[in-house]
Amino acid sequence: MNDQTKAAFSSAADTAKQLITLATGLLGLEIAFLKGLARQPSSLDAFILKSSWFLLSVSIAMGLAALMALTGSLAQENEPCQRSIYQSNVKRPMIAQIVSFFAGIVLSVVFAFRSI
DSSP: OOOHHHHHHHHHHHHHHHHHHHHHHHHHHHHHHTTSSSSSOHHHHHHHHHHHHHHHHHHHHHHHHHHHHHHHHHTTOTTTTTOOTSHHHHHHHHHHHHHHHHHHHHHHHHHHHHHO
């Protein structure tokens, strides 16, 4: 495996780890500060918040799946196959992680603006 491929796998793993950390932190902050709201959230606000939590949880799970796929791709013994971060076993969970993370962020911001 050449140096560029090694760097690509390392960068992909670092990106997945960073998004897992950010999603976990945001999820924890939202849960911790939920009790500090002055009013009870409406049913729409509660739906938005729970959807945000769900999407952030999906992002965490897909990040873990992506890390496992990266590890599995590197551990393959048959060298003739092209190892790449663009293989579907890596690409699909990475895309799902990124999309669910940003969707969860958007819903968190929407909830925050509706709660002010």
